[in-house]
Amino acid sequence: MPTTHVIIGSGIAGLCAAESTRQIDPQAVIRMVSEEPHEFYSRPGLAYFLRNDFPESQLTIRTPEDVAALNLQRVHGQADKLACDTHEIVLKDGRRVRYDRLLLATGALAVPPPFPGGNLAGVVTLDGLDDCRKIIAMAWSGYPAVVVGGGITALELAEGLNARGMKVEYFLRSTRYWADVLDETESKIVMDRLRHEGITIHTETQVKQAIGSDGRLTGVETQAGKHFPCEVLAVAIGVRPRIELAKQAGLLVGKGIAVDQYLQTSAPDVFAAGDCAEVFDPVSGKPTLDVLWPTAIVQGRIAGANMAGAARPYVKGVPYNVTMLAGLKVSIIGAVSGGAANEDLVAITRGESEAWRVVPKSWVVGADDDVNRVRLVVGDCTIAGALVMGDQTWSRPLQQLIIGKVDITPIRPALIAGGAEALTQLAKFYREWEKRV
Amino acid sequence: MVLPLPNICSTDSVPDTFALEDAPLASKHETLSLAQVVPEAGNCVQCGMCSYNCPMEIDVRAFAWRGKPIRDSHCLTCAECVNRCPRGVLRFERVSLLTLK
Numbered sequence: 001m002p003t004t005h006v007i008i009g010s011g012i013a014g015l016c017a018a019e020s021t022r023q024i025d026p027q028a029v030i031r032m033v034s035e036e037p038h039e040f041y042s043r044p045g046l047a048y049f050l051r052n053d054f055p056e057s058q059l060t061i062r063t064p065e066d067v068a069a070l071n072l073q074r075v076h077g078q079a080d081k082l083a084c085d086t087h088e089i090v091l092k093d094g095r096r097v098r099y100d101r102l103l104l105a106t107g108a109l110a111v112p113p114p115f116p117g118g119n120l121a122g123v124v125t126l127d128g129l130d131d132c133r134k135i136i137a138m139a140w141s142g143y144p145a146v147v148v149g150g151g152i153t154a155l156e157l158a159e160g161l162n163a164r165g166m167k168v169e170y171f172l173r174s175t176r177y178w179a180d181v182l183d184e185t186e187s188k189i190v191m192d193r194l195r196h197e198g199i200t201i202h203t204e205t206q207v208k209q210a211i212g213s214d215g216r217l218t219g220v221e222t223q224a225g226k227h228f229p230c231e232v233l234a235v236a237i238g239v240r241p242r243i244e245l246a247k248q249a250g251l252l253v254g255k256g257i258a259v260d261q262y263l264q265t266s267a268p269d270v271f272a273a274g275d276c277a278e279v280f281d282p283v284s285g286k287p288t289l290d291v292l293w294p295t296a297i298v299q300g301r302i303a304g305a306n307m308a309g310a311a312r313p314y315v316k317g318v319p320y321n322v323t324m325l326a327g328l329k330v331s332i333i334g335a336v337s338g339g340a341a342n343e344d345l346v347a348i349t350r351g352e353s354e355a356w357r358v359v360p361k362s363w364v365v366g367a368d369d370d371v372n373r374v375r376l377v378v379g380d381c382t383i384a385g386a387l388v389m390g391d392q393t394w395s396r397p398l399q400q401l402i403i404g405k406v407d408i409t410p411i412r413p414a415l416i417a418g419g420a421e422a423l424t425q426l427a428k429f430y431r432e433w434e435k436r437v
Numbered sequence: 438m439v440l441p442l443p444n445i446c447s448t449d450s451v452p453d454t455f456a457l458e459d460a461p462l463a464s465k466h467e468t469l470s471l472a473q474v475v476p477e478a479g480n481c482v483q484c485g486m487c488s489y490n491c492p493m494e495i496d497v498r499a500f501a502w503r504g505k506p507i508r509d510s511h512c513l514t515c516a517e518c519v520n521r522c523p524r525g526v527l528r529f530e531r532v533s534l535l536t537l538k
Binding site: 012053058059293320324392396 | 523
């Protein structure tokens with residue numbers, strides 16, 4: 001009898017798990033349960049679709065041949081209950097799906113608007129393709145929109161709506177953008193560029209309530225009593241892992257679904273991977289969330305292999321992300337904290353790792369102009385983190401030095417001194433290190 | 438095998454800090470004629486910006502997420518994908534043609 005693998009979730013972790021399982025076990029039955037009827041698509045790509053950089057069809061990440069070769073049974077529906085003792089899940093419509101091995105790859109969902117009026121038509125969050133389509137349908141050129149929140153998703157919404165011709169008012173609760181990851185200068189660079197694109201930024205501004213008539217949004221009122229008319233109110237104040245199913249089944253959960261080093265949950269034959277999983281971080285000694293696409297890929301692959309009988313440990317790597325902020329490429333590697341609290345988020349946002357916020361002192365090196373910037377967080381004998389803004393030449397070398405925990409003691413004084421000379425020393429050091437490995 | 442040649446070469450400006458006496462960078466012409474587009478698969482979010490902008494309609498993404506050099510006889514090494522990638526995944530690198538599969 002072939003083994004039946006059931007995967008809940010059709011995001012990148014679920015897909016990579018299916019690919020990994022199939023590679024090891026060609027006979028296995030693989031069922032994927034998901035509410036999303038779409039073909040596999042790139043969640044990070046939604047930002048570029050929203051911005052009208054390319055058409056929706058471009059989001060598809062696997063060819064029909066790739067999908068056919070996977071020999072996957074898609075089950076459209078929402079998992080409502082997990083019965084570990086009988087090894088089955090119950091869908092909302094009452095159907096039952098039995099499993100030998102189960103993967104929870106349920107992802108994370110946007111935190112709903114916390115203010116009154118959050119359920120009016122026109123108030124949106126961005127999680128998946130359906131949200132993106134809905135937002136695009138509402139984004140009428142020339143009309144006003146309000147965007148609320150910090151982090152990457154809020155900017156994607158602000159820039160997307162702006163690119164579609166809406167008059168965007170961007171509300172920040174604090175005095176600057178993404179204060180817990182970017183330093184003051186970096187925040188300022190991003191904010192200046194957003195203004196240049198035509199987005200109006202309101203700092204220290206909070207929504208008191210969304211106002212509407214006949215269930216449809218007409219505007220927002222701020223805490224200070226100001227009124228802004230708007231057609232769209234986009235809210236991106238963080239995401240929360242979807243753990244209800246695991247919690248109700250009595251699995252061990254924290255902020256996410258707790259997993260061991262093999263990505264197995266506290267229940268036999270049940271695994272978890274991606275945004276919904278909480279892994280143990282050997283650096284901080286704490287369970288940690290990464291809401292990052294590359295992490296979801298690696299975890300999905302490992303969980304899929306382990307479901308098929310392998311025993312691959314997951315070793316949490318240095319969290320890394322490259323993203324576009326106001327048209328600028330920004331790499332964030334390791335611990336980079338911006339040194340301030342971020343009041344704009346109530347939870348971790350997409351494209352972030354909790355591990356970024358660990359803070360030693362940092363030095364800016366090679367900040368030779370307004371845009372291109374390299375900020376290093378220098379530890380006792382290694383580089384603990386880096387933020388590379390603009391020109392990305394330094395991104396890959398720094399990623400290697402940070403991940404490899406390379407001993408930089410010989411150039412540490414030069415790095416701390418900062419400036420162009422620090423980069424020259426670092427370049428020389430990197431070339432020699434690379435030759436050796 | 439990836440030859441230890443210009444590991445850092447963007448097609449546009451190269452910062453002064455890399456003009457090191459012991460490791461001269463390949464000229465733009467050399468890079469473009471001898472090198473291939475190589476991905477850093479771990480950073481690829483499979484958004485498809487590269488494939489969408491390729492003038493030769495090469496599905497660059499299909500190579501990129503698998504971590505394979507873009508090996509397609511139609512590739513012009515025009516750098517459109519390298520420059521358009523919002524995540525800096527693609528770069529030019531000299532790759533030994535003998536060891537490519």
